[in-house]
Amino acid sequence: MSSWGVYGDENLLSLGVFLQRFGYLLRLLTTTPYWGLICMLQFVSGLASFLGLPLLIPVLEMMQSNTVSVQGGSYAKFVIPFLQALGLKFNFNSMLFMAAVLMLLGQLLVNASSLVCTFVKEDLLAEYRKKIFRAYASVDWQWLTDHHSARMYHAVVREAEQACEAHMNAQRIFINFFQIAVYLTISLRLSWQITLLAVGVYVLLGLCNAVNLNFINQFAEVLNQKFKQFSNDAVSFQHNKKFIKVALLGERFLASFTHAIDQMCQLRKRQMLHVELQRAWNMMSTLILLVVMIFFHQALSLNYATLLLILFVFMRLAPQFVALADVYAALDMSIPVHKSLQSHLQTLEDHREKSGSRAFVPGSALRFEEVSFAYPNQPALFSNLHLSIEPHTMVAIVGKSGCGKSTILDLLLGLLDIKGGVIYYGQIPHHELEKDSLRRHVAFVGQRPSLLDGTLRENLIVAKPSATKQEVLDVCRRVHLKEFIEELPQGLDTVVGENGIKLSGGQRQRIALARCLLLAPDILILDEATSELDSESEAVIQNTLKEMRSQMTIIIIAHRLSTVKAADKIYVIEHGTACESGAYEELLARKGRFYDLVSLQH
Numbered sequence: 077m078s079s080w081g082v083y084g085d086e087n088l089l090s091l092g093v094f095l096q097r098f099g100y101l102l103r104l105l106t107t108t109p110y111w112g113l114i115c116m117l118q119f120v121s122g123l124a125s126f127l128g129l130p131l132l133i134p135v136l137e138m139m140q141s142n143t144v145s146v147q148g149g150s151y152a153k154f155v156i157p158f159l160q161a162l163g164l165k166f167n168f169n170s171m172l173f174m175a176a177v178l179m180l181l182g183q184l185l186v187n188a189s190s191l192v193c194t195f196v197k198e199d200l201l202a203e204y205r206k207k208i209f210r211a212y213a214s215v216d217w218q219w220l221t222d223h224h225s226a227r228m229y230h231a232v233v234r235e236a237e238q239a240c241e242a243h244m245n246a247q248r249i250f251i252n253f254f255q256i257a258v259y260l261t262i263s264l265r266l267s268w269q270i271t272l273l274a275v276g277v278y279v280l281l282g283l284c285n286a287v288n289l290n291f292i293n294q295f296a297e298v299l300n301q302k303f304k305q306f307s308n309d310a311v312s313f314q315h316n317k318k319f320i321k322v323a324l325l326g327e328r329f330l331a332s333f334t335h336a337i338d339q340m341c342q343l344r345k346r347q348m349l350h351v352e353l354q355r356a357w358n359m360m361s362t363l364i365l366l367v368v369m370i371f372f373h374q375a376l377s378l379n380y381a382t383l384l385l386i387l388f389v390f391m392r393l394a395p396q397f398v399a400l401a402d403v404y405a406a407l408d409m410s411i412p413v414h415k416s417l418q419s420h421l422q423t424l425e426d427h428r429e430k431s432g433s434r435a436f437v438p439g440s441a442l443r444f445e446e447v448s449f450a451y452p453n454q455p456a457l458f459s460n461l462h463l464s465i466e467p468h469t470m471v472a473i474v475g476k477s478g479c480g481k482s483t484i485l486d487l488l489l490g491l492l493d494i495k496g497g498v499i500y501y502g503q504i505p506h507h508e509l510e511k512d513s514l515r516r517h518v519a520f521v522g523q524r525p526s527l528l529d530g531t532l533r534e535n536l537i538v539a540k541p542s543a544t545k546q547e548v549l550d551v552c553r554r555v556h557l558k559e560f561i562e563e564l565p566q567g568l569d570t571v572v573g574e575n576g577i578k579l580s581g582g583q584r585q586r587i588a589l590a591r592c593l594l595l596a597p598d599i600l601i602l603d604e605a606t607s608e609l610d611s612e613s614e615a616v617i618q619n620t621l622k623e624m625r626s627q628m629t630i631i632i633i634a635h636r637l638s639t640v641k642a643a644d645k646i647y648v649i650e651h652g653t654a655c656e657s658g659a660y661e662e663l664l665a666r667k668g669r670f671y672d673l674v675s676l677q678h
Contacts (some may be wrong), residue, residue, distance in 0.1 A: 104246035121185035128178025440502030525588030527576035581608035
C-alpha cells in the first residue's frame with residue numbers, strides 16, 4: 077500500500093496519515109536542488125507583500141477624503157521613517173510609490189522563484205535520466221536478463237519526468253502555502269472576523285479535498301501500472317515485428333493495444349473529473365465568501381478603504397488557494413510514479429554488479445579450475461569444468477546445443493557468477509578481478525551482432541572514433557567487406573537501418589567482426605560469429621584469424637566444426653565438463669566424442 081495514498085477503511089484524517097504525507101512532502105522539498113534559495117525568495121517576497129499591501133489603506137483613504145483614519149495612520153507612522161530616509165515627504169504620491177515598490181518587489185521575487193523552479197526541474201530531469209542509465213550500465217547481468225528491457229524505457233521516458241513533477245509540485249505547494257499564509261496574516265491585521273470566516277471555509281474545503289485526493293491517488297497508482305505494461309507490450313511488438321507481420325498477428329496485437337489505450341484513457345478521464353470538480357468547488361466557495369463579505373461589510377465594521385483592500389487581498393488569495401489545491405492534486409498523481417522510480421533505482425542499486433579491485437594484465441593466461449555453475453531453479457550446467465587458454469593462441473569450444481558453450485564465455489567475461497571453483501586471469505582469481513579492466517581488452521562478436529541505427533562508418537568506429545578512413549577500409553578488406561562497401565551508393569556513409577535491418581546476416585557479422593578488429597583487442601571472442609557467412613567469406617576470415625593469433629588470444633565457439641580446424645586447442649563440452657581437448661587432427665585420431673560430432677556433420 078502506498079505511504080502517500082490511503083485506501084480501505086483507514087481514517088483519512090488520522091494523525092498518522094497526515095504525518096506520512098507531510099513527511100513525504102518535506103523529503104521531496106528538501107531533496108530538490110536549490111530548495112533553500114527558493115524558500116528564501118519566497119520569504120522575502122512574502123515580507124514585501126506583508127509590508128506593501130497595508131500601505132494601500134492610507135492611500136485609498138486619501139483618495140476618498142484627503143484624511144487618514146486611525147488604522148491608516150498607524151501604517152503611515154510605520155513607513156514615515158523610511159520615507160524620510162529616502163528624502164521623501166509623507167503624501168499620497170510617496171505612500172503610493174512605497175506600496176507599489178514593495179508589492180512589485182514581492183511579485184518579481186515570486187516570478188524569480190518560479191523561474192528557478194523551472195530551471196531546477198530541467199536539471200533534475202537530466203540527472204534522473206543519467207542516474208537511470210548509469211544504474212542499468214552497472215547492474216548485474218543475470219538480473220538484467222531476467223527483467224524486461226521496456227522497464228528501462230518506461231523509467232527514462234515517463235517516470236523520470238513524473239518524478240521531477242513530484243519535486244516541483246512539492247516546491248509549488250510550499251510557494252502557494254506561504255503566499256496564502258502571508259495574505260491571511262494581512263487579512264488578520266485588517267479584520268479578524270473576516271479572517272476567521274475565511275479560515276473556517278478553507279479548512280472545510282481542505283477536508284473535502286483530502287477525501288477527493290485519495291481517489292486521484294488511486295487512479296494514479298493503477299494508471300502507472302497500466303503504463304508499465306503498455307510500454308513492455310510496445311517494445312515486445314517492436315522486437316518481434318517481422319514475426320508478427322508474417323504470422324498475421326497484427327490484428328490480435330492491435331486489439332490488445334486498443335484495449336489498453338482505452339483503459340488508460342478512461343482512467344485519465346476519471347482522474348481529471350475529480351480534479352475539475354475540486355477546482356470548481358474551490359472557486360465557487362471563494363466566490364461565495366467574497367459575496368458574503370461584501371453583503372455584511374457594515375455588520376463587520378469595515379470602512380470603504382479597508383473593505384476594498386480586503387477584497388484585493390482575497391482576490392489574490394483565492395487563486396493561490398485554488399492553485400494550492402490543484403498542485404496538491406497533481407502531486408497526488410505524480411507521487412506513485414515517484415515512489416515507483418525510487419523503488420526501481422533502489423532495486424538496481426541492490427543488484428549492482430560486484431567487482432574486485434585487481435586490474436587485468438594483458439597477455440595473461442585464462443584458466444577454469446573445478447568450476448561449477450547452475451542457472452537459478454535449474455540443474456547444474458557445469459560440475460567440474462577445467463579449461464586452460466594460453467595467451468596468443470586460438471582456442472575453440474564445441475559441443476551439442478545446450479551444453480553451455482556460450483555460458484562459458486559469460487562466465488569468462490564476469491557476466492555470470494560461478495557457484496564453485498575458480499577462474500584465474502593470470503594470477504588473479506575471479507573474485508578479485510576488476511571486471512571492467514578485463515572487458516577493456518576484449519572484443520566480442522555474437523551470432524546476432526548488434527548494430528546501431530546509423531551509417532556503416534558509425535557502426536565500424538563506434539568503439540574507436542579516432543580511426544582513420546584507411547584503417548577502416550583495411551579491416552573491411554580483411555573480413556571480405558571492401559567489395560560490398562564499394563558497391564554501395566553512399567559507401568561508408570550508407571545507413572544500415574535499425575539493428576542493420578537493411579543488411580544480410582552475413583554482412584552484419586562481417587561488420588561486427590571488422591569493428592572488433594579495428595580495436596586490436598588482447599582477447600577476441602567469436603560466438604558463432606561466422607555462422608551466416610558463405611564459404612568464400614568464411615575462408616577469407618579464417619585466414620585473417622590465423623594471421624592474427626600471434627597478436628591476440630582468440631576464443632571461438634562454433635557448431636560448424638570445419639571452422640575450427642586451425643585452432644591450437646579444441647575443447648569438447650559434454651555433461652558439464654570438458655570431456656576431450658586437443659588439436660583438430662589429434663582429436664579425430666582418438667575417434668572419441670569429437671570424432672562422432674564431425675562424423676554426424678559429414
